[in-house]
Amino acid sequence: MQDLATNNLTKPVISARNLNHYFGEGNLKKQALFDINLDIYAGEIVIMTGPSGSGKTTLLTLMGGLRSAQAGSLKILDRELRDASKQELTKLRGNIGYIFQAHNLLTFLTAKQNVRMSLELHDRFLERDLDAMATEILTTVGLEQRADYYADSLSGGQKQRVAIARALVSHPKIVLADEPTAALDKKSGRDAVELMQKLAKEQDCTILLVTHDNRILDIADRIVYMEDGRLMDRPETN
Numbered sequence: 280m281q282d283l284a285t286n287n288l289t290k291p292v293i294s295a296r297n298l299n300h301y302f303g304e305g306n307l308k309k310q311a312l313f314d315i316n317l318d319i320y321a322g323e324i325v326i327m328t329g330p331s332g333s334g335k336t337t338l339l340t341l342m343g344g345l346r347s348a349q350a351g352s353l354k355i356l357d358r359e360l361r362d363a364s365k366q367e368l369t370k371l372r373g374n375i376g377y378i379f380q381a382h383n384l385l386t387f388l389t390a391k392q393n394v395r396m397s398l399e400l401h402d403r404f405l406e407r408d409l410d411a412m413a414t415e416i417l418t419t420v421g422l423e424q425r426a427d428y429y430a431d432s433l434s435g436g437q438k439q440r441v442a443i444a445r446a447l448v449s450h451p452k453i454v455l456a457d458e459p460t461a462a463l464d465k466k467s468g469r470d471a472v473e474l475m476q477k478l479a480k481e482q483d484c485t486i487l488l489v490t491h492d493n494r495i496l497d498i499a500d501r502i503v504y505m506e507d508g509r510l511m512d513r514p515e516t517n
């Protein structure tokens with residue numbers, strides 16, 4: 280029984296086995312991912328780095344259920360995504376928070392309305408005071424004074440903090456972040472990832488973050504390196 284309990288605790292939330300991915304068809308078919316094997320556990324912060332075009336975004340979008348897995352196995356929160364239907368992918372996406380380089384806020388809504396909207400997508404919050412939840416997380420990210428500002432009128436760093444609040448307000452099991460600091464200056468970028476780290480640790484949320492930004496590598500529990508569509512041992516840095 281002990282072993283069973285331990286196994287459950289250490290089961291990965293993301294598990295890829297011999298995952299391959301192709302774009303195009305016929306003569307134009309091109310392999311973008313080769314035999315990816317990767318396990319990521321609850322509460323881990325994993326950073327994925329590697330040169331441009333190495334397949335990082337492709338892998339991230341597969342893990343986020345934003346495109347379907349074609350070959351091999353990809354299990355997210357115990358669901359097999361290979362050949363998953365659109366409905367299955369949609370259901371999975373409700374358990375995942377997304378943060379992108381371009382914050383993707385709706386500029387004609389306020390900070391609070393942007394955060395609130397992500398709660399409205401979940402049936403489990405229907406009975407809750409969504410404004411209070413949105414205000415609370417905006418306070419956590421230091422934006423209580425800006426809650427009623429339109430997204431358009433916020434600075435880049437503030438917008439990204441709203442995007443972080445929006446991704447984490449529903450307490451997702453997994454947050455996927457693609458170049459979250461790319462549009463930010465050094466200090467705002469650092470603040471943004473430290474906030475993600477703090478919130479994720481509080482919520483026992485797993486973060487997988489793709490970045491070229493060497494200045495934030497230290498927030499990771501583990502760094503994985505991608506090259507030419509393959510996960511590699513990390514090259515020596517000097």
Ligand SMILES: Nc1ncnc2c1ncn2[C@@H]1O[C@H](COP(=O)(O)OP(=O)(O)OP(=O)(O)O)[C@@H](O)[C@H]1O
Nearest residue numbers: 302303309311329330331332333334335336337338
């Ligand atoms: N929709 C697509 N159709 C065809 N090829 C694609 C498509 N998306 C990506 N690719 C190709 O797959 C490979 C991996 O691209 P991907 O965007 O995953 O790399 P990346 O490591 O995220 O790059 P970057 O760091 O520049 O964002 C590249 O050769 C790219 O040209």
